Protein backbone atom coordinates (compact mmCIF):
# COMPACT_ATOMS: atom_id res chain seq x y z
CA UNK A 1 0.00 0.00 0.00
CA UNK A 2 1.39 3.40 -0.99
CA UNK A 3 0.83 6.25 1.37
CA UNK A 4 0.79 9.95 0.60
CA UNK A 5 3.94 10.22 2.70
CA UNK A 6 5.75 7.95 0.29
CA UNK A 7 4.58 10.03 -2.66
CA UNK A 8 5.79 13.09 -0.86
CA UNK A 9 9.24 11.55 -0.30
CA UNK A 10 9.39 10.59 -3.96
CA UNK A 11 8.39 14.10 -4.90
CA UNK A 12 11.22 15.53 -2.75
CA UNK A 13 13.72 13.22 -4.38
CA UNK A 14 12.68 13.70 -8.00
CA UNK A 15 11.08 17.12 -8.25
CA UNK A 16 13.05 19.43 -6.00
CA UNK A 17 14.73 22.46 -7.54
CA UNK A 18 18.26 23.15 -6.23
CA UNK A 19 18.70 26.59 -4.66
CA UNK A 20 21.74 27.36 -6.88
CA UNK A 21 19.58 27.13 -10.01
CA UNK A 22 17.89 30.38 -9.11
CA UNK A 23 21.20 32.15 -9.60
CA UNK A 24 22.14 30.02 -12.61
CA UNK A 25 18.93 30.97 -14.44
CA UNK A 26 19.12 34.60 -13.23
CA UNK A 27 15.80 34.32 -11.42
CA UNK A 28 14.84 37.40 -9.47
CA UNK A 29 14.14 35.23 -6.45
CA UNK A 30 11.57 36.84 -4.16
CA UNK A 31 11.42 39.57 -6.81
CA UNK A 32 14.85 40.80 -5.65
CA UNK A 33 17.87 41.87 -7.60
CA UNK A 34 21.21 40.32 -6.77
CA UNK A 35 22.12 43.13 -4.36
CA UNK A 36 18.90 42.51 -2.39
CA UNK A 37 17.04 45.54 -3.74
CA UNK A 38 13.51 44.93 -4.98
CA UNK A 39 12.74 44.47 -8.67
CA UNK A 40 10.97 47.56 -9.94
CA UNK A 41 7.39 46.50 -10.70
CA UNK A 42 5.42 49.69 -10.51
CA UNK A 43 5.19 53.43 -10.09
CA UNK A 44 3.40 55.08 -7.22
CA UNK A 45 2.62 58.50 -5.84
CA UNK A 46 1.09 57.06 -2.66
CA UNK A 47 4.13 56.44 -0.48
CA UNK A 48 7.88 56.04 -0.52
CA UNK A 49 10.02 53.76 1.62
CA UNK A 50 13.72 54.56 1.76
CA UNK A 51 16.31 52.31 3.39
CA UNK A 52 19.31 52.68 1.11
CA UNK A 53 20.74 54.91 -1.60
CA UNK A 54 22.06 53.81 -4.96
CA UNK A 55 25.49 55.28 -5.76
CA UNK A 56 25.73 54.30 -9.41
CA UNK A 57 25.18 50.55 -9.22
CA UNK A 58 26.31 50.31 -5.59
CA UNK A 59 23.76 49.99 -2.79
CA UNK A 60 24.61 52.10 0.25
CA UNK A 61 22.69 51.57 3.50
CA UNK A 62 20.93 54.67 4.81
CA UNK A 63 18.73 55.79 7.69
CA UNK A 64 15.12 54.74 7.06
CA UNK A 65 12.54 57.21 5.86
CA UNK A 66 8.84 56.80 5.14
CA UNK A 67 6.77 59.31 3.20
CA UNK A 68 3.00 59.39 2.72
CA UNK A 69 2.27 61.37 -0.47
CA UNK A 70 5.60 63.15 -0.08
CA UNK A 71 5.25 64.05 3.61
CA UNK A 72 7.77 62.49 5.94
CA UNK A 73 5.99 60.40 8.56
CA UNK A 74 7.60 62.08 11.60
CA UNK A 75 6.55 65.52 10.37
CA UNK A 76 3.08 64.27 9.54
CA UNK A 77 2.52 62.77 12.98
CA UNK A 78 4.16 65.57 14.93
CA UNK A 79 0.85 66.88 16.25
CA UNK A 80 0.35 64.72 19.31
CA UNK A 81 -2.71 66.21 21.00
CA UNK A 82 -5.29 64.89 18.52
CA UNK A 83 -6.97 61.49 18.08
CA UNK A 84 -7.63 61.51 14.34
CA UNK A 85 -4.22 61.19 12.70
CA UNK A 86 -5.34 57.88 11.24
CA UNK A 87 -8.31 59.47 9.47
CA UNK A 88 -6.11 62.38 8.33
CA UNK A 89 -3.43 60.05 6.93
CA UNK A 90 -6.10 57.87 5.31
CA UNK A 91 -7.57 60.87 3.53
CA UNK A 92 -4.09 61.91 2.41
CA UNK A 93 -3.29 58.43 1.09
CA UNK A 94 -6.59 58.09 -0.76
CA UNK A 95 -7.05 61.57 -2.17
CA UNK A 96 -3.49 62.87 -2.32
CA UNK A 97 -3.73 66.03 -0.24
CA UNK A 98 -3.99 66.94 3.43
CA UNK A 99 -7.57 67.73 4.42
CA UNK A 100 -8.57 71.06 5.94
CA UNK A 101 -10.35 70.87 9.29
CA UNK A 102 -13.69 71.05 7.48
CA UNK A 103 -12.71 68.36 4.95
CA UNK A 104 -11.51 66.16 7.79
CA UNK A 105 -14.84 66.38 9.58
CA UNK A 106 -16.72 65.59 6.37
CA UNK A 107 -14.39 62.59 5.88
CA UNK A 108 -15.00 61.42 9.44
CA UNK A 109 -18.72 61.61 8.96
CA UNK A 110 -18.44 59.62 5.70
CA UNK A 111 -16.56 56.90 7.58
CA UNK A 112 -19.09 57.00 10.43
CA UNK A 113 -21.98 56.76 7.96
CA UNK A 114 -20.57 53.57 6.44
CA UNK A 115 -19.48 51.95 9.69
CA UNK A 116 -22.80 50.22 10.37
CA UNK A 117 -22.86 46.53 9.47
CA UNK A 118 -25.68 45.33 7.19
CA UNK A 119 -28.84 44.25 8.94
CA UNK A 120 -28.52 40.79 10.46
CA UNK A 121 -24.78 40.59 9.77
CA UNK A 122 -23.81 40.73 13.44
CA UNK A 123 -26.25 38.00 14.42
CA UNK A 124 -25.73 35.70 11.43
CA UNK A 125 -22.08 36.14 10.56
CA UNK A 126 -20.37 37.18 13.78
CA UNK A 127 -22.29 35.85 16.77
CA UNK A 128 -23.08 32.52 15.13
CA UNK A 129 -19.72 31.81 13.62
CA UNK A 130 -16.39 32.34 15.27
CA UNK A 131 -13.03 31.17 13.95
CA UNK A 132 -9.88 30.10 15.72
CA UNK A 133 -8.07 32.95 13.96
CA UNK A 134 -9.35 36.50 13.73
CA UNK A 135 -7.48 37.22 10.49
CA UNK A 136 -9.19 34.25 8.84
CA UNK A 137 -12.49 35.43 10.25
CA UNK A 138 -11.90 38.88 8.82
CA UNK A 139 -11.34 37.35 5.39
CA UNK A 140 -14.59 35.38 5.72
CA UNK A 141 -16.50 38.47 6.80
CA UNK A 142 -15.20 40.55 3.92
CA UNK A 143 -16.12 37.85 1.42
CA UNK A 144 -19.57 37.70 3.01
CA UNK A 145 -19.98 41.48 2.73
CA UNK A 146 -19.62 40.97 -1.03
CA UNK A 147 -23.00 39.23 -0.93
CA UNK A 148 -24.63 42.37 0.49
CA UNK A 149 -23.33 44.67 -2.26
CA UNK A 150 -25.56 44.87 -5.36
CA UNK A 151 -22.71 46.32 -7.37
CA UNK A 152 -19.92 44.19 -5.89
CA UNK A 153 -18.28 43.38 -9.23
CA UNK A 154 -18.17 46.96 -10.46
CA UNK A 155 -15.17 47.66 -12.66
CA UNK A 156 -15.41 51.41 -12.46
CA UNK A 157 -12.63 52.85 -10.27
CA UNK A 158 -14.69 55.55 -8.62
CA UNK A 159 -17.28 52.97 -7.57
CA UNK A 160 -14.48 50.76 -6.26
CA UNK A 161 -13.03 53.62 -4.27
CA UNK A 162 -16.36 54.19 -2.52
CA UNK A 163 -16.79 50.45 -2.02
CA UNK A 164 -13.35 50.35 -0.41
CA UNK A 165 -14.16 53.28 1.88
CA UNK A 166 -17.39 51.58 2.98
CA UNK A 167 -15.39 48.43 3.69
CA UNK A 168 -12.62 50.21 5.60
CA UNK A 169 -15.23 51.95 7.75
CA UNK A 170 -16.57 48.56 8.87
CA UNK A 171 -13.24 46.97 9.81
CA UNK A 172 -12.99 48.34 13.39
CA UNK A 173 -16.34 46.88 14.44
CA UNK A 174 -15.72 43.62 12.56
CA UNK A 175 -12.48 43.17 14.44
CA UNK A 176 -13.80 44.10 17.88
CA UNK A 177 -17.08 42.20 17.59
CA UNK A 178 -15.36 39.08 16.33
CA UNK A 179 -13.01 39.22 19.28
CA UNK A 180 -15.92 39.64 21.69
CA UNK A 181 -17.86 36.83 20.02
CA UNK A 182 -14.89 34.48 20.16
CA UNK A 183 -14.19 35.25 23.81
CA UNK A 184 -17.82 34.50 24.54
CA UNK A 185 -18.16 31.37 22.40
CA UNK A 186 -14.84 29.72 23.16
CA UNK A 187 -13.98 31.01 26.62
CA UNK A 188 -17.37 31.73 28.16
CA UNK A 189 -16.65 35.44 28.74
CA UNK A 190 -19.53 37.90 29.05
CA UNK A 191 -20.57 39.26 25.70
CA UNK A 192 -20.81 43.00 25.13
CA UNK A 193 -21.35 44.65 21.77
CA UNK A 194 -20.93 48.40 22.00
CA UNK A 195 -22.07 50.28 18.90
CA UNK A 196 -19.61 52.60 17.18
CA UNK A 197 -20.10 56.21 18.26
CA UNK A 198 -20.45 58.60 15.31
CA UNK A 199 -18.64 61.45 17.06
CA UNK A 200 -15.49 59.49 17.96
CA UNK A 201 -12.35 58.70 16.03
CA UNK A 202 -11.49 55.18 14.89
CA UNK A 203 -8.97 54.77 17.72
CA UNK A 204 -11.47 55.96 20.32
CA UNK A 205 -14.13 53.65 18.94
CA UNK A 206 -11.82 50.64 19.02
CA UNK A 207 -10.97 51.26 22.68
CA UNK A 208 -14.65 51.80 23.48
CA UNK A 209 -15.73 48.63 21.75
CA UNK A 210 -13.04 46.53 23.40
CA UNK A 211 -13.74 47.61 26.95
CA UNK A 212 -16.80 46.51 28.90
CA UNK A 213 -17.09 49.95 30.54
CA UNK A 214 -16.31 51.80 27.25
CA UNK A 215 -13.78 53.94 29.14
CA UNK A 216 -10.40 55.08 27.86
CA UNK A 217 -8.13 58.03 28.46
CA UNK A 218 -7.30 60.67 25.86
CA UNK A 219 -3.64 59.57 26.01
CA UNK A 220 -4.56 55.95 25.26
CA UNK A 221 -6.64 57.02 22.26
CA UNK A 222 -3.80 59.22 20.99
CA UNK A 223 -1.33 56.34 21.15
CA UNK A 224 -3.64 53.90 19.39
CA UNK A 225 -4.39 56.57 16.79
CA UNK A 226 -0.66 56.99 16.19
CA UNK A 227 -0.27 53.20 15.85
CA UNK A 228 -3.00 53.10 13.22
CA UNK A 229 -1.59 56.07 11.32
CA UNK A 230 1.89 54.55 11.35
CA UNK A 231 0.64 51.27 9.90
CA UNK A 232 -1.54 52.85 7.19
CA UNK A 233 0.79 52.38 4.25
CA UNK A 234 4.20 51.15 3.24
CA UNK A 235 4.54 51.69 -0.48
CA UNK A 236 3.44 49.37 -3.25
CA UNK A 237 6.02 46.61 -2.73
CA UNK A 238 5.10 45.20 0.66
CA UNK A 239 3.65 41.75 0.29
CA UNK A 240 0.01 42.35 1.25
CA UNK A 241 -0.30 45.56 -0.78
CA UNK A 242 1.28 43.87 -3.76
CA UNK A 243 -1.02 40.84 -3.43
CA UNK A 244 -4.01 43.18 -3.47
CA UNK A 245 -2.66 45.01 -6.53
CA UNK A 246 -1.86 41.74 -8.33
CA UNK A 247 -5.36 40.46 -7.63
CA UNK A 248 -6.93 43.80 -8.54
CA UNK A 249 -5.06 43.75 -11.84
CA UNK A 250 -7.21 40.81 -13.01
CA UNK A 251 -10.32 42.94 -12.55
CA UNK A 252 -11.53 40.83 -9.65
CA UNK A 253 -13.71 42.46 -7.01
CA UNK A 254 -12.31 44.58 -4.20
CA UNK A 255 -13.64 42.19 -1.54
CA UNK A 256 -11.53 39.37 -2.99
CA UNK A 257 -8.44 41.61 -3.26
CA UNK A 258 -8.81 42.73 0.38
CA UNK A 259 -9.30 39.15 1.55
CA UNK A 260 -6.13 38.17 -0.31
CA UNK A 261 -4.22 41.03 1.28
CA UNK A 262 -5.41 40.04 4.74
CA UNK A 263 -4.24 36.48 4.13
CA UNK A 264 -0.82 37.80 3.13
CA UNK A 265 -0.57 40.17 6.08
CA UNK A 266 -1.34 37.33 8.48
CA UNK A 267 1.98 35.64 7.64
CA UNK A 268 4.60 35.70 10.41
CA UNK A 269 7.20 37.18 8.07
CA UNK A 270 4.88 40.12 7.43
CA UNK A 271 2.19 41.65 9.70
CA UNK A 272 1.83 38.46 11.76
CA UNK A 273 5.29 39.20 13.11
CA UNK A 274 3.78 41.62 15.65
CA UNK A 275 2.15 38.72 17.53
CA UNK A 276 5.15 36.48 17.09
CA UNK A 277 7.53 39.14 18.40
CA UNK A 278 5.39 39.70 21.51
CA UNK A 279 5.16 35.95 22.16
CA UNK A 280 8.88 35.47 21.54
CA UNK A 281 9.77 38.25 23.97
CA UNK A 282 7.46 36.91 26.66
CA UNK A 283 9.01 33.46 26.35
CA UNK A 284 12.52 34.91 26.48
CA UNK A 285 11.75 37.00 29.57
CA UNK A 286 10.37 33.92 31.29
CA UNK A 287 13.38 31.87 30.31
CA UNK A 288 16.20 34.28 31.09
CA UNK A 289 14.60 36.56 33.69
CA UNK A 290 14.49 40.33 33.25
CA UNK A 291 17.97 40.80 34.73
CA UNK A 292 19.71 38.54 32.19
CA UNK A 293 23.24 39.62 31.28
CA UNK A 294 24.23 40.68 27.76
CA UNK A 295 25.96 37.31 27.31
CA UNK A 296 22.79 35.45 28.31
CA UNK A 297 20.68 37.56 25.96
CA UNK A 298 23.05 36.98 23.08
CA UNK A 299 23.02 33.24 23.72
CA UNK A 300 19.21 33.28 23.85
CA UNK A 301 19.16 35.04 20.47
CA UNK A 302 21.71 32.59 19.05
CA UNK A 303 19.54 29.69 20.16
CA UNK A 304 16.58 31.15 18.31
CA UNK A 305 18.69 31.62 15.20
CA UNK A 306 19.78 27.95 15.49
CA UNK A 307 16.07 27.02 15.47
CA UNK A 308 16.18 26.00 19.12
CA UNK A 309 13.17 27.06 21.18
CA UNK A 310 10.16 29.24 20.49
CA UNK A 311 8.65 28.31 17.09
CA UNK A 312 11.88 26.78 15.73
CA UNK A 313 11.69 28.88 12.58
CA UNK A 314 15.15 30.36 13.06
CA UNK A 315 13.63 33.83 12.76
CA UNK A 316 14.07 36.65 15.23
CA UNK A 317 10.72 38.35 14.93
CA UNK A 318 10.63 42.11 14.79
CA UNK A 319 14.07 42.32 13.18
CA UNK A 320 15.14 42.80 9.59
CA UNK A 321 13.46 44.33 6.63
CA UNK A 322 13.46 44.02 2.85
CA UNK A 323 14.23 47.75 2.47
CA UNK A 324 15.27 49.27 5.79
CA UNK A 325 18.83 48.71 6.92
CA UNK A 326 19.98 51.06 9.69
CA UNK A 327 16.52 51.99 10.92
CA UNK A 328 12.79 51.68 10.40
CA UNK A 329 11.40 55.13 11.22
CA UNK A 330 8.19 53.59 12.53
CA UNK A 331 10.08 51.40 14.99
CA UNK A 332 11.87 54.50 16.26
CA UNK A 333 8.58 56.30 16.83
CA UNK A 334 7.18 53.22 18.53
CA UNK A 335 10.26 52.84 20.71
CA UNK A 336 9.65 56.37 22.05
CA UNK A 337 5.99 55.56 22.69
CA UNK A 338 6.88 52.27 24.35
CA UNK A 339 9.38 54.03 26.61
CA UNK A 340 6.93 56.70 27.72
CA UNK A 341 4.17 54.14 28.32
CA UNK A 342 6.56 51.81 30.17
CA UNK A 343 7.49 54.62 32.53
CA UNK A 344 3.85 55.52 33.09
CA UNK A 345 2.89 51.88 33.76
CA UNK A 346 5.95 50.85 35.79
CA UNK A 347 7.27 48.51 33.09
CA UNK A 348 10.71 50.08 32.69
CA UNK A 349 12.49 46.77 33.27
CA UNK A 350 10.57 45.06 30.47
CA UNK A 351 11.26 47.98 28.16
CA UNK A 352 14.97 47.91 29.02
CA UNK A 353 14.94 44.18 28.26
CA UNK A 354 13.50 44.87 24.81
CA UNK A 355 16.19 47.48 24.14
CA UNK A 356 19.04 45.30 25.41
CA UNK A 357 17.83 42.28 23.47
CA UNK A 358 17.59 44.35 20.28
CA UNK A 359 21.22 45.38 20.64
CA UNK A 360 22.30 41.74 20.98
CA UNK A 361 20.26 40.60 17.97
CA UNK A 362 21.68 43.32 15.73
CA UNK A 363 25.22 42.31 16.71
CA UNK A 364 24.44 38.61 16.28
CA UNK A 365 22.91 38.95 12.81
CA UNK A 366 25.89 41.03 11.72
CA UNK A 367 28.28 38.33 12.95
CA UNK A 368 26.35 35.30 11.76
CA UNK A 369 24.74 36.49 8.53
CA UNK A 370 26.76 39.58 7.71
CA UNK A 371 23.58 41.68 7.50
CA UNK A 372 22.73 45.04 9.01
CA UNK A 373 19.31 44.75 10.59
CA UNK A 374 17.16 47.14 12.52
CA UNK A 375 14.13 46.57 14.67
CA UNK A 376 11.10 46.79 12.39
CA UNK A 377 7.60 48.12 13.06
CA UNK A 378 6.55 44.79 14.56
CA UNK A 379 9.13 44.74 17.36
CA UNK A 380 7.73 47.32 19.79
CA UNK A 381 4.13 47.39 18.57
CA UNK A 382 3.01 44.39 20.64
CA UNK A 383 4.62 45.88 23.73
CA UNK A 384 2.73 49.13 23.16
CA UNK A 385 -0.55 47.27 22.57
CA UNK A 386 -0.01 45.21 25.70
CA UNK A 387 0.42 48.35 27.77
CA UNK A 388 -2.83 49.62 26.25
CA UNK A 389 -4.44 46.33 27.41
CA UNK A 390 -5.19 45.34 23.84
CA UNK A 391 -5.36 41.54 23.54
CA UNK A 392 -2.62 39.83 21.54
CA UNK A 393 -5.08 38.28 19.10
CA UNK A 394 -5.94 41.75 17.88
CA UNK A 395 -2.43 42.94 17.05
CA UNK A 396 -2.44 41.72 13.44
CA UNK A 397 -6.13 42.51 12.79
CA UNK A 398 -5.42 46.09 13.92
CA UNK A 399 -2.57 46.18 11.42
CA UNK A 400 -5.03 45.05 8.73
CA UNK A 401 -7.52 47.70 9.77
CA UNK A 402 -4.88 50.42 9.43
CA UNK A 403 -3.25 49.08 6.25
CA UNK A 404 -6.60 48.85 4.45
CA UNK A 405 -6.18 52.58 3.62
CA UNK A 406 -2.94 51.80 1.78
CA UNK A 407 -4.37 48.70 0.10
CA UNK A 408 -7.20 50.71 -1.36
CA UNK A 409 -4.98 53.61 -2.44
CA UNK A 410 -2.60 51.29 -4.30
CA UNK A 411 -5.36 49.14 -5.78
CA UNK A 412 -7.08 52.16 -7.33
CA UNK A 413 -3.80 53.79 -8.36
CA UNK A 414 -2.68 50.69 -10.25
CA UNK A 415 -5.97 50.37 -12.06
CA UNK A 416 -6.02 54.04 -13.01
CA UNK A 417 -2.37 54.34 -13.98
CA UNK A 418 -1.51 50.97 -15.46
CA UNK A 419 -4.48 48.63 -15.63
CA UNK A 420 -2.14 45.93 -16.91
CA UNK A 421 -2.66 42.41 -15.62
CA UNK A 422 0.39 41.42 -13.53
CA UNK A 423 1.91 38.36 -15.10
CA UNK A 424 5.62 37.61 -14.64
CA UNK A 425 7.27 34.46 -15.99
CA UNK A 426 8.70 31.21 -14.65
CA UNK A 427 11.05 28.93 -16.52
CA UNK A 428 10.30 25.24 -16.91
CA UNK A 429 13.31 23.30 -15.60
CA UNK A 430 11.82 19.81 -15.59
CA UNK A 431 12.46 17.22 -18.30
CA UNK A 432 10.14 16.52 -21.22
CA UNK A 433 8.41 13.12 -21.12
CA UNK A 434 6.05 10.96 -23.14
CA UNK A 435 3.11 9.03 -21.75
CA UNK A 436 3.97 5.32 -22.12
Ligand SMILES: CC(=O)SCCNC(=O)CCNC(=O)[C@H](O)C(C)(C)COP(=O)(O)OP(=O)(O)OC[C@H]1O[C@@H](n2cnc3c(N)ncnc32)[C@H](O)[C@@H]1OP(=O)(O)O
Nearest residue numbers: 269270271273314315316317318319320321322369376378
Ligand atom coordinates in the same frame (compact mmCIF):
# COMPACT_ATOMS: atom_id res chain seq x y z
C1 LIG B 1 5.36 44.75 8.62
C2 LIG B 1 6.44 43.89 8.19
O1 LIG B 1 6.24 43.06 7.35
S1 LIG B 1 8.01 44.13 8.81
C3 LIG B 1 8.78 42.56 8.76
C4 LIG B 1 8.22 41.67 9.83
N1 LIG B 1 8.83 40.34 9.82
C5 LIG B 1 9.62 39.91 10.79
O2 LIG B 1 9.92 40.60 11.75
C6 LIG B 1 10.12 38.49 10.66
C7 LIG B 1 11.62 38.42 10.83
N2 LIG B 1 12.30 39.05 9.72
C8 LIG B 1 12.43 38.41 8.53
O3 LIG B 1 12.00 37.27 8.33
C9 LIG B 1 13.15 39.13 7.40
O4 LIG B 1 14.03 40.09 7.92
C10 LIG B 1 12.18 39.79 6.41
C11 LIG B 1 11.16 38.78 5.90
C12 LIG B 1 11.44 40.93 7.07
C13 LIG B 1 12.98 40.35 5.24
O5 LIG B 1 13.56 39.26 4.61
P1 LIG B 1 14.68 39.45 3.50
O6 LIG B 1 14.39 40.64 2.69
O7 LIG B 1 14.79 38.15 2.80
O8 LIG B 1 15.95 39.75 4.40
P2 LIG B 1 17.47 39.72 3.99
O9 LIG B 1 17.64 39.62 2.50
O10 LIG B 1 18.12 40.84 4.69
O11 LIG B 1 17.95 38.34 4.65
C14 LIG B 1 19.27 37.86 4.53
C15 LIG B 1 19.41 36.64 5.40
O12 LIG B 1 19.20 36.99 6.75
C16 LIG B 1 18.16 36.23 7.31
N3 LIG B 1 17.35 37.07 8.20
C17 LIG B 1 16.84 38.31 7.92
N4 LIG B 1 16.13 38.73 8.97
C18 LIG B 1 16.19 37.76 9.90
C19 LIG B 1 15.64 37.60 11.17
N5 LIG B 1 14.86 38.54 11.70
N6 LIG B 1 15.89 36.48 11.85
C20 LIG B 1 16.66 35.50 11.34
N7 LIG B 1 17.22 35.59 10.11
C21 LIG B 1 16.97 36.71 9.42
C22 LIG B 1 17.32 35.81 6.10
O13 LIG B 1 16.55 34.66 6.39
C23 LIG B 1 18.40 35.55 5.09
O14 LIG B 1 19.03 34.33 5.42
P3 LIG B 1 19.59 33.33 4.28
O15 LIG B 1 20.51 34.16 3.47
O16 LIG B 1 20.22 32.27 5.07
O17 LIG B 1 18.38 32.92 3.53
Ligand SMILES: O=C([O-])CC(=O)C(=O)O
Nearest residue numbers: 233234237238239322377
Ligand atom coordinates in the same frame (compact mmCIF):
# COMPACT_ATOMS: atom_id res chain seq x y z
O1 LIG C 1 7.53 46.84 3.44
C1 LIG C 1 7.56 45.67 3.79
O2 LIG C 1 8.10 44.76 3.13
C2 LIG C 1 6.97 45.23 5.08
C3 LIG C 1 6.55 46.35 5.96
O3 LIG C 1 7.32 46.91 6.71
C4 LIG C 1 5.17 46.79 5.91
O4 LIG C 1 4.40 46.34 5.07
O5 LIG C 1 4.80 47.64 6.74
